[in-house]
Amino acid sequence: MGFSHLLVMPNQNLSKTLLAELIERWNCEKKAFELPPGEIKATLMDIALILGIRVTGEPVVLTDEPFSELEKVYGSSSQNRQITVASLERRLQSLSMVTNEEFIRTFILFIFGALLFPNADGTIDSRYLYFLKDLDKVPHFAWGEAVLRDLYFWLDRRKRETVEYMGSCLIFLQIWSYEHIDIARPIFQGSKLSFPRACRWKNSTSYTRQWFTTKFENLKEKQIIWQLKPTAEESNIDFVRELLEAEKDNLEALSTSNHLLRNDAVSDVIKLEESEDIVGELLEAQKDNLNLPTSQLSPTIASIENEDSLRTRNQILEKQNLELKKEVDFLRKENQNLRSQLSSVGNLADRLERILFDGDVNKEKEETSTNSVP
Incomplete structure (x- = not known):
């Protein structure tokens, strides 16, 4: 059913003072914990490695x-649609x-209420039964993603x-702290059970x-x-491997998207430069018109326009000239903004390419190292 790794987790006493400190440092908008050296987030990889449950697949969303x-x-x-854990x-x-099937369904629901999705009052939302009606489908749901989302909700x-x-999977948050932050870490377990990583740690002082x-x-x-990375052994676990592949696909898709965005930005800059040239030509033409003496105007116009009408015409041309200058200034600012965006997009795309390249190089090194072992 996808929850077998939870059965080997040792009992852990919750450190209320540690959890209170973490909660105090939670930023609701950034979905991150604010620490003096910087911000740090709980991720799907953290869930997969610490709890040993699947984080990819069909979403688990409670609806009406x-x-x-x-x-x-x-x-x-x-x-109220609640079921007591008792x-x-x-x-x-x-x-x-x-x-x-009834025993299996009840046992899974008990795990939900006692560990993965507990409410603060010792109950579990009965709508989770919707996902347990067909037990054959249970392994295909992204339970780990739902655990992380529920934790965010309660934080x-x-x-x-x-x-x-507070509800949610607080034992995950506590082990997450042990894995990421070297404060109050308990004794490292010497047992052979190294997965999930919740098995690594004894109770804290x-x-x-x-x-x-x-x-x-x-x-x-x-x-x-800052970021947990799976070991070679962990990378071979099916749901960890699926997550790694999904992350790589997302990076490649983002890289492609940014290349397209960069091309669009280049096109926009070219168009703006062309528009700026056209407006510049119009300004020069208006300037020439303003400087034309009366004798160079069309004979017909010169014959019917008196001094007042010429003054009015000049005022209109000056107003148009001012408006065109404003438009040029606006286009120049837009041009600068697009150039800035183009530069940012280019830098992001280069960083993504380096990440992907470094990942491939590291993978090749690991494979080479593995193959060289006698």
Whole structure:
């Protein structure tokens, strides 16, 4: 079903003071934790490596589906659509002698309520049963992506509404901190179970909130691992490999998109330069008209225009001249902006190409190193 790695995770006591410090540093707009050396985010790769569950596939999105008979069977109601984790535990005990679809479905829902998607009041949203109706489809959903999205939801809510208790997969957030930040890391597990990475760490020593605040305020960049990278062994796990391939595809697509954007920007700059030349020619023509003596005007016009009409004509030409100058200034600014965007796009595309190139080079080095081992 895709949750087998969760079964080997050791019991972890939540460090409330560590979690409180992390939550305090959460930025709702940037979806990142603000640390003195910089901002750091929790990613899909973090979920895959720490929890060992799939993060790609069909999305898990709770919608206003009609209240189902299956929800009713599990004790939910159409008013609140919640199921208590305690009732799921009792249900599992009553089904302990039988391993059938009902037991499997109940066990998965229990994992959701106790670990992956818990609410702050000890309940689980009964709408998750919609994704458990057909157990054959369960492994194809992006459960890890849903866990990360649920964590973001609760972090935002805790920060904006100052709720007393918080739901979501807090054990992931705690292990994420151990993996990324060298503060209060517990003893590294010496067991052979190295995956998921939640198996690496023993329980942490308890510290006060002030201790954590001081440590985080004095945090240095060398104490941070900004991005987790899978080992060669982890890269061979199917859902980690799928994520790596998806990330590479996204980078290549972004690189292609930026090349197209750069070409469009070049075209726009050329068009603006052509427009600027045309306006410049018009200005010169207007200037020549303003400087023409009366004797050089058309004989017909000269014969019927008196001094007042010529003055009016000159005023009109001066006004047009001023408007054309404004248009030239505007076009020049647009030209400068497009040139700036073109430069930025070019730099981004070059960086992406270097990332892709470095990734391919590193991969080749790893393969060469592997093949050279006797």
